[in-house]
Amino acid sequence: MLEERKNQKATRNLYTFLVSKMISSVGFGVFNFGISLYILSVTGSALSFATNIVFNVLPRALAAPLAGYVADRFSKKRVVVASMAGITVSVAALIVYTFMFGFSVSAIYTITAIFSTIGAFNGVAFSSALPNLVGKQRLQKAMSYNQVSYSIGSIGGPAIGGMMFGFVSMKVFLFAMMIAYFIALCLEATMDFALYETKVKVKKESVLTSMKEGLHYLSGKPLVKTLLMVTLCMNFFFSAVSVGLVFVLVQKLGVPSNQVGLIEGSGAVGMLVMSLYLSSRSDLRSPLYFAKKSAFTMCIIVACITLPLFFSLSSLHTFIFYMLLMVLFSAFGVLANTPIGIVIQNVIDDEYRGRVFGIIETLSVGMGPIGSVIFGALFDRMDAKVIFICTSLFLLLCITWLMRPSKIGYDHDEFIS
Known part of the structure; x- marks a missing residue:
């Protein structure tokens, strides 16, 4: 009976993970497409567009080792939920900034860097938590679902973004992304991250020592x-x-x-x-x-x-x-x-x-x-x-x-x- 209930929770985690990832992938795809068109339409510069890509890649690469330490040191669920909440709040802050001061390329660079940094914590914590969420026997399905959500985001994001760009303002793009991430946040908060977790005693050590131990x-x-x-x-x-x-x-x-x-x-x-x-x-x-x-x-x-x-x-x-x-x-x-x-x-x-x-x-x-x-x-x-x-x-x-x-x-x- 206990094992059956555990399997039911794992299955619920699996499908919640799929829906959450799909919503956030589509939301980010819509936003990213709109941002790309906005930069090119405002600046007409390939360099400005490439600069935004750098702000999207570099902070994530630099933050990932620290994100790994945090994922091992603290509750993975808290890290996932807190990072998703941080992304949602960041979008809301950008909306407020846009209403007060207008939209600008510098604001785009800033929010891109923030998303990239916080996204490293969310991505690393989620990746490292998958076996705890669904068990090792469902890993193939879970990782395939992750690819499914990414693919749907790659297809649906530009398609929806293309339809929206000619008819709505960038503020609507931001609202769409904020809503998508808020829904994903609510779904992730319902998941049981400790379902298959192995309890280990967390050692008290510095960040640098912990990273060296990981290496x-x-x-x-x-x-x-x-x-x-x-x-x-x-x-x-x-x-x-x-x-x-x-x-x-x-x-x-x-x-x-x-x-x-x-x-x-x-x-x-x-x-x-x-x-x-x-x-x-x-x-x-x-x-x-x-x-x-x-x-x-x-x-x-x-x-x-x-x-x-x-x-x-x-x-x-x-x-x-x-x-x-x-x-x-x-x-x-x-x-x-x-x-x-x-x-x-x-x-x-x-x-x-x-x-x-x-x-x-x-x-x-x-x-x-x-x-x-x-x-x-x-x-x-x-x-x-x-x-x-x-x-x-x-x-x-x-x-x-x-x-x-x-x-x-x-x-x-x-x-x-």
């Missing part, structure tokens, strides 16, 4: 270190796609801008479909073997980006080809990343999970911009065909070496025990 713990987990290296390699090399695809479409093939937008947006469809598939199927028996094969497929897809540069295709065929390619690329990205995330969640002890995920967040968030800068410079100086083919081969070799059978195990049972 020491991570150094003693060779499997986690290997999977982290795989993730960082994928984030770095696949940034060639985010930078180079638009360059190839616009500069090399002359694809119209409206088609470029559809091609880029089709990736979210692939993520959504594959996330729904993973959420509905049974647990993967060999998650790391599955992730390895999916990553190999992504490498092949990266190489295939060059095909229209070798063979002449009609504009329609080029459009269809790249749409299908991006659907597959994003779909296999889910198949590669989700199993790796599940294994990491399972093998890390509860008392260190926040700090480990804080480290992962910092490294993962930071690797994307570094890769974008490097590949951006390369695409200005080298043939795009060479870059994509070399990227595919280098990553293939990295994954083959890092995920060789002698380095990591492929058995499912060892990761859920």
